[in-house]
Amino acid sequence: MDLNTVSEVARPLTRDEIPDWHDSDAWLAGGTWLFSEPQPGVRRLIDLEGLRWDPLRVTEAGLTIAATCTISQLDALVAPEDWTAASLIRQCCRSLLASFKIWNTATVGGNICMSLPTGALISLTTALEGVCTIWPHDGGERLVRVVDFVTGVQQNVLRPGDLLRGIDLPASALQKRTSFRRISLTHLGRSSVLLTGALCPREGSMALTVTAATVRPVQIEFPRVPAADELRSALREAIPDALYTDDVHGTPAYRKHLTFYFAEDIRRELSVGGGS
């Protein structure tokens, strides 16, 4: 929709050209959320498109995703063969409520910065041990793990004027064996519960990542695939009842039940075939 209060667009080409932050500024990446709601407080858009960040970089160290990389660019990634966990990219993109047409405009960084429980790119980058690079408003760079980046429903560690530059997924995470479980109240609807498991083929360690069910992502690491009761007690300890999301897309009790159910499912799946 038209944002009629906006009277100016800044289009920096380099970091130096990014103007000083005002309360009435808004970062413009894809714009798919910004333009979807009235924003009467916004006077200036700071357009990130001109910074021309490489959307995706594949290196031996892993995958570097620019915050401005679109969902469709990420979905179209042709990953190196030994990145077994890259299948999660496709699964998480398809967990978005939005149409594939929105993927052509919406960005990975936008999805993470919205910090909604259902943010499927939060699910993806948390599961794959992503690390955010933040450009603080006062200069320098700050690294924060995605699991620590989101702190609540539409809450994250960014301060006014801070900018998410990108996300790095380490190659070691991309080489893990993964398992994926998701449910929504309606067919192809918004995720109520989205769980992933990642098994390290070398060490046999397992990480379980709970998203959508909880107001922020929760990751539980095990030195090996746990036993059923070990898993349950770890879940109980890591997720107090108050952490389960309570909104129209599912009651906390429903989400808790399915979190335990899917976690056990994932545990069994990753138990089969062993760690290596």
Added chain:
Amino acid sequence: MTYHVNGRTFSSEPRPGQCLRTFLRDLGWLGVKKGCDAGDCGACTVWLDGVPVHSCLVPAFRAAGRQVTTIEGLAADRELHPMQQALIDAQGFQCGFCTAGLTMTAATFNEGDRKDLPRVLKGNLCRCTGYHSIEDAIRGIKAIEKPQPGEAFGSSVAAPASAAIVTGKARYTLDMHMDGMLHLKLLRSPHAHARILSIRKDRCLAVPDVQAVFTWEDVPRRLFTRANHDDYHSDPNDTYILDNVVRHVGQSVAAVVADSVGAAEEGCRRLEVDYQLLPAVFDPEEAMHVGAPVLHDKGAESRIQRPGRNILLELHGGVGDVDAAFTQADVIHEATYSTPRAQHAHLETHCTLSWIDEDQRLNVRTSTQTPFLTKAKLCYLFGLYPNSVRVFTERVGGGFGAKQEMVTEDICALATIKTGRPVQLEYTREEQFFGATTRHPMKIHVKAGAKRDGTLTALQLRIVSNTGAYGTHGGSVLFHSTGESVAVYRCPNKKIDACAVYTNTVPAGAFRGYGLSQTIFAVESAMDELARGGRSALRRREDEVEKHCGLSPRLCLWARSHARH
């Protein structure tokens, strides 16, 4: 910067916060439609360098230097893209408001996409077809015939507007621009029940391009109903165009007209309103209690049956003796069923464009299901002769009952009469949810008794309908909810008590089904429960309905088909 649209080049510059959808419409590409303006419905789908996007979410300046294709540019002149032809052949539309966006989406599908239609069509909402005919179109199934002369009767001919719809040439209400046109925006109440003590307009009128502000003091103090029925006695006179009492969150408080939508919005933000808060009631049962806040302290001329108890209308009737019949029943089911509020979500939001022509006649081009009744209502409100008012529609982008209501016409016409200028009011999608109407939420208590052989002995209902802050359609919907949905079952003993009750919530109104779906949900659920452990519920329906075959063969057929499949 230059903009390339459908092979043509434009040098005009969008506003900084303008989205591509409205920029394209400003350039004259009116096939680009607004359904939600929030990226959900897909009616505004265009291609950017060949890639489909929702143009309501794309900042217009980002299209600079890129190739934009709208529905008008999909195929060369006088030819149709295969997808356009397929939509005609399968008649994959009704109102057609979603069709341009749907076409621009489906025209990009590959073989894999066509195998996964629920996913790839997620971003295209159609409220008319139920998607069956759209799926037919995408799969190349034909549904139309070209009959020979003399053989047309009974054949499946294409809708006359087919070609215009699939090419984006069909004109809907706001697909028109008038010089000197003003835009109207409404300030809405943040309170559920309040008296307006004062409205300060100075800061609003100081906004450049704001031309006028209208409040309750500027409108004819004439009670009317927004519901449109041929006989206006069907509905209560409980409404003013603008009132000094607001009775639900979202009710219009003031109207601002300006040269641009942005200025009108800014004007609304700068109005300063002093409210005296009044106690509010949201539950219809509570609203009927003695001592509950009274919404409409009006006399008999309002046609509200019991205004002091917030009861718009109550009905009590029946046949036989239910109390005696329940004692003879082998099985009794008793439960309370609730149905929620729902909005029609027609893709074209409520909208009106009004102007005064050279003959000094008021013209009202509007999205309505009832233009003639709207005309009569405008004549009544403004004291105009019928020959001095023209109310008409172009193609209407869906209504489902919501446009059997005067929602935008009165205030738009008022602004035109006061300013002498063309005025346009276009509801946002958000406004549809608090500034229009909904289906009546109902609570229905059912008690049903039957013999072991399945014979119904008694059926008793208590229906409480929530008509919201105003009584539009509240009475007639109640009549229907107590009538047909119960008449289908032969039962010698029936009793119904029903009432439509005011609460401080968004008004309910006409909605397809018109009261039947609520009661049918309750009655049919009760039949299912009665049938548990006994004869199949569907068989029971078949038996019951068959007894009425002479009365309703269609229902009989329906029951048979449902019983056997």
